Amino acid sequence: MAQKPGIPKGTRDFSPIEMARRNYIFDIIKRNFRLFGYKQIETPAMENLSTLMGKYGEEGDKLLFKIQNSGDFLKSCSDEELVGHNLVKLTNKMCEKGLRYDLTVPFARFVVQHRNDLTMPFKRYQIQPVWRADRPQKGRYREFYQCDADVVGSDSLLNEAELLSLIDKVFAELGINIVVKINNRKILSGIAETIGEADKIVDITVAIDKIDKIGLENVNAELREKGLSEEAISRLRPVLELSGTNDEKLAVMAEMLKDSEVGMKGIAEMREVMAAIDAIGHKGEMQIDISLARGLNYYTGTIIEVKAADVQIGSITGGGRYDNLTGVFGMPGLSGVGISFGADRIYDVMCQLELFPKNLGQSVKVFFVNFGQKEAMQSLRYANALREAGISAQVYPDNAKMKKQMSAADSDNVPYVAFVGESELGKDAIVLKDMATGEQTTLTLAELIEKLK
Amino acid sequence: MAQKPGIPKGTRDFSPIEMARRNYIFDIIKRNFRLFGYKQIETPAMENLSTLMGKYGEEGDKLLFKIQNSGDFLKSCSDEELVGHNLVKLTNKMCEKGLRYDLTVPFARFVVQHRNDLTMPFKRYQIQPVWRADRPQKGRYREFYQCDADVVGSDSLLNEAELLSLIDKVFAELGINIVVKINNRKILSGIAETIGEADKIVDITVAIDKIDKIGLENVNAELREKGLSEEAISRLRPVLELSGTNDEKLAVMAEMLKDSEVGMKGIAEMREVMAAIDAIGHKGEMQIDISLARGLNYYTGTIIEVKAADVQIGSITGGGRYDNLTGVFGMPGLSGVGISFGADRIYDVMCQLELFPKNLGQSVKVFFVNFGQKEAMQSLRYANALREAGISAQVYPDNAKMKKQMSAADSDNVPYVAFVGESELGKDAIVLKDMATGEQTTLTLAELIEKLK
Numbered sequence: 001m002a003q004k005p006g007i008p009k010g011t012r013d014f015s016p017i018e019m020a021r022r023n024y025i026f027d028i029i030k031r032n033f034r035l036f037g038y039k040q041i042e043t044p045a046m047e048n049l050s051t052l053m054g055k056y057g058e059e060g061d062k063l064l065f066k067i068q069n070s071g072d073f074l075k076s077c078s079d080e081e082l083v084g085h086n087l088v089k090l091t092n093k094m095c096e097k098g099l100r101y102d103l104t105v106p107f108a109r110f111v112v113q114h115r116n117d118l119t120m121p122f123k124r125y126q127i128q129p130v131w132r133a134d135r136p137q138k139g140r141y142r143e144f145y146q147c148d149a150d151v152v153g154s155d156s157l158l159n160e161a162e163l164l165s166l167i168d169k170v171f172a173e174l175g176i177n178i179v180v181k182i183n184n185r186k187i188l189s190g191i192a193e194t195i196g197e198a199d200k201i202v203d204i205t206v207a208i209d210k211i212d213k214i215g216l217e218n219v220n221a222e223l224r225e226k227g228l229s230e231e232a233i234s235r236l237r238p239v240l241e242l243s244g245t246n247d248e249k250l251a252v253m254a255e256m257l258k259d260s261e262v263g264m265k266g267i268a269e270m271r272e273v274m275a276a277i278d279a280i281g282h283k284g285e286m287q288i289d290i291s292l293a294r295g296l297n298y299y300t301g302t303i304i305e306v307k308a309a310d311v312q313i314g315s316i317t318g319g320g321r322y323d324n325l326t327g328v329f330g331m332p333g334l335s336g337v338g339i340s341f342g343a344d345r346i347y348d349v350m351c352q353l354e355l356f357p358k359n360l361g362q363s364v365k366v367f368f369v370n371f372g373q374k375e376a377m378q379s380l381r382y383a384n385a386l387r388e389a390g391i392s393a394q395v396y397p398d399n400a401k402m403k404k405q406m407s408a409a410d411s412d413n414v415p416y417v418a419f420v421g422e423s424e425l426g427k428d429a430i431v432l433k434d435m436a437t438g439e440q441t442t443l444t445l446a447e448l449i450e451k452l453k
Numbered sequence: 454m455a456q457k458p459g460i461p462k463g464t465r466d467f468s469p470i471e472m473a474r475r476n477y478i479f480d481i482i483k484r485n486f487r488l489f490g491y492k493q494i495e496t497p498a499m500e501n502l503s504t505l506m507g508k509y510g511e512e513g514d515k516l517l518f519k520i521q522n523s524g525d526f527l528k529s530c531s532d533e534e535l536v537g538h539n540l541v542k543l544t545n546k547m548c549e550k551g552l553r554y555d556l557t558v559p560f561a562r563f564v565v566q567h568r569n570d571l572t573m574p575f576k577r578y579q580i581q582p583v584w585r586a587d588r589p590q591k592g593r594y595r596e597f598y599q600c601d602a603d604v605v606g607s608d609s610l611l612n613e614a615e616l617l618s619l620i621d622k623v624f625a626e627l628g629i630n631i632v633v634k635i636n637n638r639k640i641l642s643g644i645a646e647t648i649g650e651a652d653k654i655v656d657i658t659v660a661i662d663k664i665d666k667i668g669l670e671n672v673n674a675e676l677r678e679k680g681l682s683e684e685a686i687s688r689l690r691p692v693l694e695l696s697g698t699n700d701e702k703l704a705v706m707a708e709m710l711k712d713s714e715v716g717m718k719g720i721a722e723m724r725e726v727m728a729a730i731d732a733i734g735h736k737g738e739m740q741i742d743i744s745l746a747r748g749l750n751y752y753t754g755t756i757i758e759v760k761a762a763d764v765q766i767g768s769i770t771g772g773g774r775y776d777n778l779t780g781v782f783g784m785p786g787l788s789g790v791g792i793s794f795g796a797d798r799i800y801d802v803m804c805q806l807e808l809f810p811k812n813l814g815q816s817v818k819v820f821f822v823n824f825g826q827k828e829a830m831q832s833l834r835y836a837n838a839l840r841e842a843g844i845s846a847q848v849y850p851d852n853a854k855m856k857k858q859m860s861a862a863d864s865d866n867v868p869y870v871a872f873v874g875e876s877e878l879g880k881d882a883i884v885l886k887d888m889a890t891g892e893q894t895t896l897t898l899a900e901l902i903e904k905l906k
Contacts, residue, residue: 005504005562005782008550011497013563015570016577019493035840037817037847037865040472044464044596045498045552045582046518051458065499066521068548070586074538082535085527094547095521097461099498109458110466117468119864121850123816124469129498133523143497156850158829165837279830280837329458363576364490376611377732384618384733387488394490397574397609411572412490 010134010142020360021347022145026127028173029147029341036166038125038149043106045129046097053098055105055328063133066095099131103148103340104325111152112329120153139344150338152325157269159337160302160321161276167306167317167339168282174346175355177309178316181289184270185299185320187253188290190263191239194256195232203228204236205293211240239290246274246288253290269301285309294318304339308349316345363412364392365452366432370399371421379420382430382445389449393418409435416452463587463595473813475598475800479580481626482600482794489619491578491602496559498582499550506551508558508781516586519548552584556601557778557791564605565782573606592797603791605778610722612790613755613774614729620759620770620792621735627799628808630762631769634742637723638752638773640706641743643716644692647709648685656681657689658746664693692743699727699741706743722754738762747771757792761802769798816865817845818905819885824874825852832873835883835898842902846871862888869905 007013014022033040046067053061074082076093100106103126111118127147136142149166151159164180171178192201203226207219219240223233238256242249250267257263270288277286284306292303294315301321308316319339326334350356366386368379376395383393396405409417419431428444432451443451460466467475486493499520506514527535529546553559556579564571580600589595602619604612617633624631645654656679660672672693676686691709695702703720710716723741730739737759745756747768754774761769772792779787803809819839821832829848836846849858862870872884881897885904896904 005566006501007497007504007562007566008499008501011499013497013567014495015567016492016494019495023493032840035817035843035845037845039469039816040476041469042467042472044460044466045584046461046464046596048459048461051460062523065523067552068519068521068544070515070518072540074540074543079536083532087525087527090527091521099520109460113458113460114466114468119861121861123847131498143499151850154850158823158833158848158850161833162848162850165833169840276830276833280833363492364488367490370611377729380611380614380618380729380733387485387622390488392488392490394576395611395615397604397607397611397615408572408574 008142010136010140012141012143016363017361021350021356022343024356024360025174025343025346025350026145026147029170029343030125030127032166032170032173033125033149035169036123036149036162038123041107041110041124041126042128043100043103043110043126045099045131047100047106047109049092049096049098051109052101052105056101060101064101065099065131065133066091067097067099068095069097100128101132102130103128103146104150104338107148107150108326108329111334112326112331115331121151121159122153123149123151125149139348141344145343147341147343148338150336152334152336155335157272157302158276160273160304161280163319163337163339164273164277164286164304165280165282167304168277168284170341171306172283174350176316176346176349176353178284179307179309180284180286181292181305181307182270182273182286183289183292183303184266184301185303186262186266186269186301187257188266188293190257190260190266191236191290193260194263195228195235197228197232200226200228200232202293205291207236208239209291209293211291216240242290246286249288249290250274266301273302294320298322300324302337311349311352313345313349315342316349317341359413359415361413362415364394364414366391366393366416366418366448367409367412367414368393368395368418368420369402369405369409370396371419372399374425375420375422378425379418382418382420382448385445386449386452389453391449391452418448461595463589463593465594465596469816470814474803474809475796477809477813478627478796478799478803479598479600482623482796483578483580485619485623485626486578486602488622489576489602489615491576494560494563494577494579495581496553496556496563496579498552498584500553500559500562502545502549502551504562505554505558509554513554517554518552518584518586519544520550520552521547522549553581554585555583556581556599556793557603560601560603561779561782564787565779565784568784574604574612575606576602576604578602592801594797598796600794600796601791603789605787605789608788610725610755611729613726613757614733616772616790616792617726617730617739617757618733618735620757621730621737623794624759625736627803629769629799629802629806631737632760632762633737633739634745634758634760635723635726635739636742636745636756637719637754638756639715639719639722639754640710641719641746643710643713643719644689644743646713647716648681648688650681650685653679653681653685655746658744660689661692662744662746664744669693695743699739702741702743703727719754726755747773751775753777755790764802764805766798766802768795769802770794812866812868814866815868817847817867819844819846819869819871819901820862820865820867821846821848821871821873822855822858822862823849823852824872827878828873828875831878832871835871835873835901838898839902839905842906844902844905871901 073094129143129145131143192198207223220233254267299320300323303320305315306317321337323335325336370376379395383395386393417433431442433440526547582596582598584596645651660676664672673686707720752773753776756773758768759770774790776788778789823829832848836848839846870886884895886893
């Protein structure tokens, strides 16, 4: 026997039960995307490297999977270059294409390429795998799905409110209790500006994020180390001690930021978003969180992050508003706001909380035992009639021992087993066994369909 | 303005309307796969090259997209090797992974790798893209989806009958009239054996295929050129002149092949498959076609091909039985039968015959015009209530000119536009315009939901 074949590290096969669970999540997300008017697009797995390179930083360039040119991939490389081992240069000559790293850059490319066919604002959703040559580890894969929804071409904050409502609906339907954390980049800019340390916005945000874990004194010590003045540290204090309801937080911030134009713009935006999502109504908690700073270099307004309330795990969804999605492709000034559902983490949360419906592992509703050629023919006809009525059914293909057939039905978690044996032949009779109760009844085909429909 | 970005040749973006149409096809195929008890799996886009190489012939190896190793991809290559330009050797050293070329080899790898977790017979379906570095041309892409269903671990011919029934149901639901052509590899072997030219099976099959186009005399001339004896050519004549019903064809063949064991096995298998699919019932035509020889080196029993009856286009679905799916991975003796739906061609047929439902391009059912902040808040609440009832809705995010908003609704093919203006505020009233008739009515929210549910 040859060595068992395997798959590249960091990639996964999905078994039928895993697929059923993943589809359960994706179907709920898709259904809600559609209820909100997001339209699906797909882009190719391979993009030109010129589209991808330089969009994810130097580290990101290294994490792109590059596809070797077909045919003579060495034709642009001189012998000197080859033995020179300049990897970046040689890769550029041997590879013109790479696998997409996320759905955002391909979407930006899509918008620019098809801009004459798109009506703005354009609401799109996209659910496709992405690939990253990251070091694989628990919960981090080299191939994973992203589920993104974005609206581009509209500055209106109603878009933010609708995305929050969409998030709320998806998780309510999945049965996951959530806390949605909301921030605004302009408020963070306003804070840095107000305390006179506009260039230290990253250090300040890190400090705000650590306050619960390490306390005020340690945070201030860190800020001193980063070079913040004593005055700045003291002026930052109200932010570090921020607590209470959303309204209380907003009141403190508004007082603090009253002389910062950008800060007050952030406060106004936050107020409008919160008022709108409250007007719509929501089940999950919507919590202003000034420490939230994901994608700081990317987002320019609202920042959103979702945490599961009952499981210790990182963010399960995130997003925000950006001002210049397509500038890098020569189409400036296009603002948008989007979110991305983290399918793998949502899957883990659903498993941990046992939220998947119990019957997801079923292959069919009715499993016909095979008693031989004639009986199987009759069973095929019955199975066909069930399928016509939308009821899934299969006939065991071989006239195997009863024990083997029943064990196949068991392992497929089938709810009903049907017997059409010699004594049922020639009459309209099916013996149906309810696998949960063990109860057996004899039914006509019409009765069977009526019962299972 | 920078140069407009593009995508690699042979790949495609799918716009919302294209996605809606593709989903329409995939959803019908998936629904039927499930009705028949096929279970979904997914495998990674990247497989180890050791899994893929040598499985598709020498030409196929060249058409694999290979992924350059991360990090120092030159580390196994000596300078002599680099300047030696042995492309095959260097590729093997620079690339460990490739993109999957079809779904069959990954499925075989999956079955071997997970054999301890699978109950045989195993019915799986898989719908994923594949990649081939073919020269792109009209209708041939470098990235395209395959939709495969296979049963492995069962020799029963009921599997063939069920696959034929599945094909019949899918195309009936899509509205495409089909002719299903059915052959059996063993009959072809029997013919070659009977006329004493067992090694000329390919030439004989090609000749059978040409008879309608070039006539008996020309076919015989070609066979002479290929080196068939006059006696063989004369004994082949009944096959070339085969016509009539399936039963008539079977009778002629049975008489001709009566001394060939393998030929009579093929006839018996064909009779059993035809009897079973006739017992189940079918809408499309099931036609025995001795000229059908697709995948001659691969299939060992039944061969299936589907043509659209009303459109001139190649095969839109195909499949057959194979005897040794997993032997190449060290697990011999596993028989199976499978089919593959050609999604791109089915799409083209549906377009040509205008079979897609008219409303596929709709983004939402109800489009709320935005009359300003207060009105929009009220509209958001209404939209939320509609979505709770499963009715898709969106609020235009900006208080733009009416003309612009209506034109957005138009381009999205929206069936209903809702107006909540100043005079509707503070009362439970929505003005609804039916975009097909132009009719306007004023409704309460409950009436609106009732009307559209």
